[in-house]
Amino acid sequence: MNKPKVFVTRHILESGLRLVMDFCEADVWPGELPPNREEILNHVRGQQGLLCLLTDRIDREVMEAAGPGLKVISNCAAGVDNVDVPAATARAVPVGNTPGVLTDATADFTFALLMAAARRLAEGERQVRSGAWKTWSLDNLLGADFSGAVLGLVGFGRIGQAVARRACGFGMQIIYSDPNPNVPPDQNRVRTNETRIKAKRVELDTLLRESDFISLHTPLTGETRGLINAAAFAKMKPSAVLVNTSRGPVVDQVALFEALKSHHIFAAALDVTEPEPLPTDSPLLKLDNCIVVPHIASASWRTRQNMSRMAAENLIAGLKGEHLPNCVNPEVYSRSKQVPN
Ligand code: DGY
Numbered sequence: 001m002n003k004p005k006v007f008v009t010r011h012i013l014e015s016g017l018r019l020v021m022d023f024c025e026a027d028v029w030p031g032e033l034p035p036n037r038e039e040i041l042n043h044v045r046g047q048q049g050l051l052c053l054l055t056d057r058i059d060r061e062v063m064e065a066a067g068p069g070l071k072v073i074s075n076c077a078a079g080v081d082n083v084d085v086p087a088a089t090a091r092a093v094p095v096g097n098t099p100g101v102l103t104d105a106t107a108d109f110t111f112a113l114l115m116a117a118a119r120r121l122a123e124g125e126r127q128v129r130s131g132a133w134k135t136w137s138l139d140n141l142l143g144a145d146f147s148g149a150v151l152g153l154v155g156f157g158r159i160g161q162a163v164a165r166r167a168c169g170f171g172m173q174i175i176y177s178d179p180n181p182n183v184p185p186d187q188n189r190v191r192t193n194e195t196r197i198k199a200k201r202v203e204l205d206t207l208l209r210e211s212d213f214i215s216l217h218t219p220l221t222g223e224t225r226g227l228i229n230a231a232a233f234a235k236m237k238p239s240a241v242l243v244n245t246s247r248g249p250v251v252d253q254v255a256l257f258e259a260l261k262s263h264h265i266f267a268a269a270l271d272v273t274e275p276e277p278l279p280t281d282s283p284l285l286k287l288d289n290c291i292v293v294p295h296i297a298s299a300s301w302r303t304r305q306n307m308s309r310m311a312a313e314n315l316i317a318g319l320k321g322e323h324l325p326n327c328v329n330p331e332v333y334s335r336s337k338q339v340p341n
Helices: 014-023 037-044 060-066 085-090 103-118 121-130 158-169 204-210 230-235 253-261 301-320 330-334
Strands: 005-008 025-028 049-052 072-075 150-154 173-177 189-192 195-201 213-216 241-244 267-270 290-292
Touching (some): 005 014, 014 025, 014 301, 060 085, 085 330, 103 121, 103 158, 103 213, 103 290, 150 158, 150 204, 173 204, 230 253, 253 267
Parallel strands (some): 005 025, 150 213, 241 267, 267 290
16 A cells, blocks of 8 residues: 655654654655755645644745645644644645643743842853953852742743743742643632642733733744833843744844943843844844843753654544544544635
8 A cells, every 4th residue: 555645844753753754755865954945835735644843933824825735734742833724724734733742841941040140140251261250259240040030921922821830939929920821720729730839910011010920831823923122121020031932023033232332131031033043143143131042942862752752643533534633723623624726
């Protein structure tokens, strides 16, 4: 029996690659860098499945290039802002993602960034490496305290709640804002998975004004693009530390640069930027109070193996005509296929 043909836009880890190679005739992009636009359009032609990464823009043109035989798009990430999901839905093509398995790794790393920015870890390391550190002193690289500080979580889904659980251990006060009515309502004790924690739902404005630490955990949508802009920075405390592990465009980077340079806020740490990678001459990289790392919040061995496996399972389920284990547009299963002109 002929195996279904798929395009895999980059090497995924062994746990997923093995499943894909066993079940499919796979064209796996061999490059370390993502395929460019033209390469995606060429390689996707005639494929029944597409397994892609968050670096690939999968829009209507790509789906058209694949043709009517395209049965599934499996994104190896929790976020799907790189995929035009409505265009896929209009073609009755299910889109898969990999939520859940990266919650703990991302929450852990969020804390690493909060601490690194607040306690000036990167500055300290540069001091030592450059020989600028001459002796221990009482006032070298003073930073912010965690205990008793207010942590504001913008977005209180799985990852935001996991960060909140960690923050409890540090004795922080937690407030959160989330436009999604399905997240826990305004109450003093919030049940997050197995744990009950003290956290209060507030308006975004209140969160911006009252937080010592602000951490972003919202998907990138039309509403959240540029959410943290000049007006938002104007409301923050001078002691505020901002961490972004969501998506780069949620923060207006020009406004961020101004806020950091003028010390209107204390520090920032970015796992995600716009674009990625940030050009090496970006003004943000010249600031001592800004840490930028290469989108690695979920980069633990176990997590990336699990993401790869889940992406493969979504792909294979779609090729078999089964419901994807993790599907972001389940409405495709209740509508007939209509390919728009
Ligand atoms: C995601 O999955 O959306 C993260 O940004 C990368 O793990």
